[in-house]
Amino acid sequence: MGRDYKVIGSRARRLDAPDKVTGKAVYLDDMSFKGLLHGAILQSPYAHARIAGIDTSAAEALPGVKAVLTAKNVPGTKYGVSPARYDENILATDRVRYVGDEVAAVAAMDLETAMRALELIKVEYEPLPFVLDIDQAMAVGAPQLHDEFMGNLTAEVHQEFGEVERGFAESDLIRTDTFINKRQDAGFIEPHRAVAVYDLAGNLTLYSSTQVPHYVQRTIAMLTGLSVGKVRVVKPYVGGGFGPKAEATPCDILAALLSMTTGRPVKIAYTREQVFLHCRARHQFKHTMKTGYTKEGIIKALEHTCYLEGGAYSSFGIATVYYAGSLLAAPYKLPHMKYDGFRVYTNKPACGAQRGHGGVAARACFEQQLDLVAEELGLDPIEMRLKNIMETGDVSCNDLAMSSLGMKECIEAVAGGSDWKTKRGKLPPGKGIGMASGFFVSGAGYPIYRSETFHCTVTIKVQEDGGTVLVKTGAAEIGQGSDTTMAMIAAEAIGIPLEAVRLVSGDTDYGVDLGAYSSRTTLMTGHATKQAGENVKETILGALAEELGMERERLDLKNGLVQINGDPVDFTPLRTKYFKEHRGWSGMPEGDALTFTEAARVAYLKLGTVVGTGKYKPPVLGGKFKGAAVGTSPAYGCSAQIAEVTVDLETGQVTVDNVTDAHDCGQAINLTSVEAQMEGSVSMGLGEAMFEEVKFDDQGRVLNPSLGEYHIPTVLDMPRMKCIVVESGEPNGPFGAKEVGEGAIMPTIPAILNAVHDATGVTITELPITPERVLAALKQKKGQ
Amino acid sequence: MSKMQIILTVNGAEHELLTSPNRTLAQALREDLELTGTKQGCEVGDCGSCTVLLDGEPVNSCLVLAVQASGQAVTTIEGVADGNKLHPVQDAMVERGAVQCGFCTPGMVLSAVSLLDKAPDPSESDIRQALSGNLCRCTGYQKIVEAVADAAKKGRD
Numbered sequence: 001m002g003r004d005y006k007v008i009g010s011r012a013r014r015l016d017a018p019d020k021v022t023g024k025a026v027y028l029d030d031m032s033f034k035g036l037l038h039g040a041i042l043q044s045p046y047a048h049a050r051i052a053g054i055d056t057s058a059a060e061a062l063p064g065v066k067a068v069l070t071a072k073n074v075p076g077t078k079y080g081v082s083p084a085r086y087d088e089n090i091l092a093t094d095r096v097r098y099v100g101d102e103v104a105a106v107a108a109m110d111l112e113t114a115m116r117a118l119e120l121i122k123v124e125y126e127p128l129p130f131v132l133d134i135d136q137a138m139a140v141g142a143p144q145l146h147d148e149f150m151g152n153l154t155a156e157v158h159q160e161f162g163e164v165e166r167g168f169a170e171s172d173l174i175r176t177d178t179f180i181n182k183r184q185d186a187g188f189i190e191p192h193r194a195v196a197v198y199d200l201a202g203n204l205t206l207y208s209s210t211q212v213p214h215y216v217q218r219t220i221a222m223l224t225g226l227s228v229g230k231v232r233v234v235k236p237y238v239g240g241g242f243g244p245k246a247e248a249t250p251c252d253i254l255a256a257l258l259s260m261t262t263g264r265p266v267k268i269a270y271t272r273e274q275v276f277l278h279c280r281a282r283h284q285f286k287h288t289m290k291t292g293y294t295k296e297g298i299i300k301a302l303e304h305t306c307y308l309e310g311g312a313y314s315s316f317g318i319a320t321v322y323y324a325g326s327l328l329a330a331p332y333k334l335p336h337m338k339y340d341g342f343r344v345y346t347n348k349p350a351c352g353a354q355r356g357h358g359g360v361a362a363r364a365c366f367e368q369q370l371d372l373v374a375e376e377l378g379l380d381p382i383e384m385r386l387k388n389i390m391e392t393g394d395v396s397c398n399d400l401a402m403s404s405l406g407m408k409e410c411i412e413a414v415a416g417g418s419d420w421k422t423k424r425g426k427l428p429p430g431k432g433i434g435m436a437s438g439f440f441v442s443g444a445g446y447p448i449y450r451s452e453t454f455h456c457t458v459t460i461k462v463q464e465d466g467g468t469v470l471v472k473t474g475a476a477e478i479g480q481g482s483d484t485t486m487a488m489i490a491a492e493a494i495g496i497p498l499e500a501v502r503l504v505s506g507d508t509d510y511g512v513d514l515g516a517y518s519s520r521t522t523l524m525t526g527h528a529t530k531q532a533g534e535n536v537k538e539t540i541l542g543a544l545a546e547e548l549g550m551e552r553e554r555l556d557l558k559n560g561l562v563q564i565n566g567d568p569v570d571f572t573p574l575r576t577k578y579f580k581e582h583r584g585w586s587g588m589p590e591g592d593a594l595t596f597t598e599a600a601r602v603a604y605l606k607l608g609t610v611v612g613t614g615k616y617k618p619p620v621l622g623g624k625f626k627g628a629a630v631g632t633s634p635a636y637g638c639s640a641q642i643a644e645v646t647v648d649l650e651t652g653q654v655t656v657d658n659v660t661d662a663h664d665c666g667q668a669i670n671l672t673s674v675e676a677q678m679e680g681s682v683s684m685g686l687g688e689a690m691f692e693e694v695k696f697d698d699q700g701r702v703l704n705p706s707l708g709e710y711h712i713p714t715v716l717d718m719p720r721m722k723c724i725v726v727e728s729g730e731p732n733g734p735f736g737a738k739e740v741g742e743g744a745i746m747p748t749i750p751a752i753l754n755a756v757h758d759a760t761g762v763t764i765t766e767l768p769i770t771p772e773r774v775l776a777a778l779k780q781k782k783g784q
Numbered sequence: 785m786s787k788m789q790i791i792l793t794v795n796g797a798e799h800e801l802l803t804s805p806n807r808t809l810a811q812a813l814r815e816d817l818e819l820t821g822t823k824q825g826c827e828v829g830d831c832g833s834c835t836v837l838l839d840g841e842p843v844n845s846c847l848v849l850a851v852q853a854s855g856q857a858v859t860t861i862e863g864v865a866d867g868n869k870l871h872p873v874q875d876a877m878v879e880r881g882a883v884q885c886g887f888c889t890p891g892m893v894l895s896a897v898s899l900l901d902k903a904p905d906p907s908e909s910d911i912r913q914a915l916s917g918n919l920c921r922c923t924g925y926q927k928i929v930e931a932v933a934d935a936a937k938k939g940r941d
Contacts, residue, residue, distance in 0.1 A: 011881070013879065014878070014883060016883070017877070017881075017886075018878055020883045021874040021878055021883060021886075022864070022865050022874060023862050023890045024821065027823070027887065029814075029823075186921075187919075187921045188885070188887075189825040189831055189833055189887040189888050189919060189921055190825060239886070240885040240887060240921050272826045272828070272830075479885025479886065480884065676881050676884060676927060679924035679926045679927065680921075680922045681924075683923070708826075708828065712921060714925075715912045715916050715918070715925040715929065716913070718925045721924060
């Protein structure tokens with residue numbers, strides 16, 4: 001591929017790491033504000049109830065209370081994630097729809113006073129019948145959550161690509177399988193927090209632990225009536241997001257309204273319990289897949305039905321129900337696919353987007369079934385996958401174009417890296433090995449609201465003294481490493497060392513950036529950053545060429561040095577000029593080549609401040625069918641994983657012993673960060689496979705709203721992971737790069753399930769893989 | 785509630801504080817002493833983000849009252865590096881890419897520092913045991929474990 005990169009592809013240290021290991025990195029809770037008020041939110045204790053009346057007089061009279069808000073004194077504008085399904089009120093108007101629904105908010109001198117004020121608010125509830133699962137919600141005569149969306153359906157999807165009946169007619173083996181996962185919590189370690197500061201000039205600054213400053217800015221502007229330009233959203237360091245922080249929260253909205261009411265900064269911080277009540281994390285999916293294969297193991301058709309238990313509001317649900325179908329059309333050639341999806345309202349906290357949005361349970365069901373078919377046909381699961389995989393240039397039945405796809409390389413890498421051939425089917429009872437594949441988008445092809453907006457704009461300012469550039473981007477560093485990635489791309493594009501790049505990010509004042517979701521940042525913000533860098537380089541070299549009286553084409557920048565092609569040029573006058581400006585300084589430019597510092601100074605002296613800009617918007621993508629916007633992306637990353645497990649045949653306890661993981665990220669910008677995303681993905685997938693489940697009682701209350709009772713993987717739960725990075729070179733990506741943040745979670749659950757099957761012969765079709773479920777399946781098998 | 789006067793010794797420096805008896809050590813460190821490197825992710829002792837060392841032993845500072853810490857040596861993340869020179873555990877975490885969102889990192893560093901102070905040649909299992917009270921959702925822990933092993937090796941060389 002002729003890659004001769006100086007910065008990208010390396011294992012450069014993350015820019016933020018020194019501050020993070022020393023405790024200097026500032027997260028929202030570490031910021032201080034003069035005159036700060038503390039806000040608190042009153043939440044419904046009922047899953048479904050009519051509000052007959054609210055009396056706030058006692059709370060208002062409490063000394064130290066500065067404001068009390070209810071539906072009466074906040075705007076009645078409805079909001080949400082998808083404009084087509086704005087179904088949330090800022091505060092409950094006439095009824096509450098889940099335990100945790102927001103009813104009132106207060107701001108007070110301190111948190112204790114705010115909490116005391118909440119206790120003094122008298123709400124008269126008239127409990128209503130409620131629905132807690134899909135069957136109850138879809139039953140005839142079921143209590144309805146939203147008058148506008150009858151049948152308790154947020155959205156339903158009905159799609160057919162190709163001719164499914166023909167596909168089944170051509171099949172030798174048709175299997176129908178079902179699969180159920182459990183509602184998962186994202187388990188980020190920093191709860192949501194926000195501070196709003198409203199000033200008398202009419203500007204609102206919102207500091208928020210968000211993944212999406214841009215969308216928060218728009219939602220706040222829509223709800224407050226302030227113009228977008230007067231709302232500034234600033235994201236300090238964020239302690240993880242994984243999806244649920246990809247929308248404006250009641251923390252953000254109520255802090256803004258309370259600050260506008262009181263004229264003082266207001267902070268609202270969720271407790272860990274409130275994080276579980278706000279949720280917006282992984283849905284529960286119930287999949288049924290009828291799949292046809294030829295006797296050679298070629299996939300012919302898929303008929304797929306999915307029900308999503310969504311909670312009381314839409315959040316990302318429309319996108320989720322589409323993704324649950326569309327993300328099955330690859331990475332295997334699937335000529336005929338029919339999908340019926342239903343996203344169902346229940347009186348529980350709303351589910352939304354979480355790493356591997358919509359596709360994780362679907363992938364688990366499909367990959368597990370594929371292994372069962374391989375077993376029936378007497379084929380090796382890897383051989384069978386290799387027969388079916390798509391390659392670069394293939395287009396799926398629903399118009400997803402694989403502009404690069406190293407699926408084959410990934411599968412072969414994990415097979416080789418795990419000694420698959422010597423282990424599969426040859427391990428002793430209780431030991432098993434399983435594999436699975438998957439893929440994911442590199443950024444949603446369209447913004448969440450219908451718009452021709454650029455998905456990101458980036459500015460690079462060359463510091464006037466030369467030598468250093470300042471990258472400004474609205475992109476959201478939430479731990480994934482986007483700051484370092486963008487700095488590396490800028491350095492590479494300009495031709496300077498990483499040390500010469502400073503970067504500021506996560507602030508709507510720096511430009512438009514849709515934020516950290518759908519694994520979009522490396523490809524999309526990367527494009528804009530690269531373009532801004534090239535723009536800077538062009539301006540500087542143009543000015544330098546003019547100064548030296550030579551053609552621009554003869555000049556280039558590499559590693560911070562100007563390369564002059566052809567006859568040597570005497571640049572002594574330039575250097576002398578620079579030296580004169582810095583009399584008495586040390587560390588002056590030296591050597592046979594003119595430095596970037598000197599060249600940038602020349603450009604400034606000629607042109608004034610040099611600024612490069614970049615922007616990116618994906619080209620028009622995908623099909624014309626309804627829902628085509630969900631799943632289309634400029635590029636797709638793909639993964640293969642192999643899990644090895646030990647199953648205690650007496651107790652049913654499953655231990656994942658190790659995982660071999662290969663991911664095609666197109667081109668690693670930072671190799672260490674790519675591995676880090678792969679390892680983190682495996683960890684979240686392993687948690688969902690093995691033990692994670694948000695549980696409810698029969699009144700719709702979360703039973704395990706803490707990190708003690710809701711178990712995310714500890715260091716003792718995690719096996720050794722062997723990560724193999726595959727680079728297929730993505731033509732639509734900056735320097736060939738595409739996603740890694742979410743594709744890497746896709747194979748984890750099915751790889752473990754398939755390994756458990758290899759170890760025991762039993763098939764687990766409901767997560768998590770608890771000892772009880774494994775034991776019950778073993779007993780049932782024995783009885784047969 | 786009447787306040788109590790206590791002396792907290794933090795990172796070698798003594799601080800005289802007037803504090804409520806129900807104030808946690810985490811609150812006192814973060815709010816009274818402005819040592820905000822100590823993070824709070826759950827406030828009930830589940831996540832380990834607020835880990836500090838009390839006389840060298842890791843504790844969840846959200847579960848310790850400030851008054852209980854009086855008279856013991858408290859080490860927070862701000863006291864780990866030597867000026868601008870990172871502690872070997874910190875340096876290895878940076879080098880290995882063991883840091884993502886960074887919210888668990890201060891607690892993770894302190895648990896590791898405490899381990900290496902007591903056991904300079906830990907096995908992988910020792911390292912995992914020592915970090916088992918610190919939750920991380922980003923990394924899958926692998927690079928953290930590798931970083932601690934690197935720091936241990938560097939300390940022995």
